[in-house]
Amino acid sequence: MKTLPDFREEKSLWRRGYQIVIGVDEVGRGAFAGPVVAAAVAFGAEVGQRFFVSCNCGRGKCRAQNHLASPRLVKINDSKVLKANQRRMAAKWIKKNCLAYGVGEVGVRTINKVGIGKATEMAMRKAIASIMYKVSSIKYKKHNTYYKIHNTKSFVLIDAFYIPYIKGIQKAQQKPIKKGDQKSISIAAASIIAKVYRDSLMQKLTERYRLYQWGVNKGYGTKLHQQAIIEYGMTSLHRQQFVQTFLTKTL
Template sequence: MKKNLPNLFFEKRLWKENFIVVGVDEVGRGALAGPITVGAVCFEPTSSLEAMKRLEKIGINDSKKIAPKKRIVLAKIIKQIALAYDTISLSNFEINRLGLVKVNEKAVRQVVAKIEKKLNIGQKLYLLTDAFSIKYIKRVGLKNQKAIIHGDCVSLSIAAASIIAKVERDSLMIKMNQRYSYYQWFKNKGYGTKNHIEAIKKYGPSRFHRNLFLRKIIEGN
């Protein structure tokens, strides 16, 4: 039985209406440490068949369902095929100061602005997102957004955004692990695994941890 993989159903409908379609997704939302990273990918209608064949052959899907090595391969292909792509990472310092929701919204606005600058075209943008909508995005607004539940399993553009964001954030966490190896960020990527929580209780939080996220862990120590 063939697995249902992300496709271009929504993108094709919007291309017919002359929209430039941008898939957006974030990773690191539930982590205890490190940044939140938002990816954005825009595919060209004329390259859609080629994109589908190359990405489907490897098995593009929600980044969480793909092995790390396969994600890296897919990320390279996505960057070769995409009309435009980019990522934005905002630190735990901003999350501690502003809160996760506001930082996520800020990151989405920034990455969409970067994509728009790269495209440098007059057509309207339409965002496909993974079950969230963002207010106050210039030239987009809420009208030209579609929040798709489990979007990274449904839309090829969202899945691609998820993958490049995941690869970028994983790379950042591996670099941060060099200084704080006892948290095993190279392995858990800042998420609340048993070993990570035990290390926080033993060594205390680092400057890269999200303070609000640790309150229950520290209080329960």
């Protein structure tokens, strides 16, 4: 039986004195078209405590790792296993209840120039920079005294499927977790924010490029998308080298 992501990693770091624990994930790495997007999400310790309360899922005293006591059941999980409406509902809850979140986007021109690996890392750094800027003005309360959060008290949890470490962040302050979006709620939340953001963007772009059906395939290389490229060619939003290499190998 698969378990849902939980706050185990985050709680361990909160106990060690890290004020900000950031989960980072990306979406769009393997797409034929459109940007790669990363998101970073940080929850406060008080949210971690509230997450383990009974919910109204019909199982009595539910202790599922991320069932929320709310009028509508919200699941935080790897974005790939959630339906679109579940992701949108979860994204709203995350934005309302997290300490801060940030999004980093790197476009096709940069992807074509530096490659998807470096572009993905750039998107992650942008997302982290965004969140650190936001939390720099946040104060936390301890023993009835308010203290300002310092960047040195932050830690980054990374979904390590493609990116083992993020350059520019001390290795002692980051941890790569394989299948992290299935283990850490912060990483899973980041995957949801990134997915909802990018899907919305691709939906808007399909109005300009109807032939490629990006509203349906989100820029990924489905059979219909491949056929459209063969018939009509590539747009400026296609990842030229990646698509050419893929089609050469498969056709």
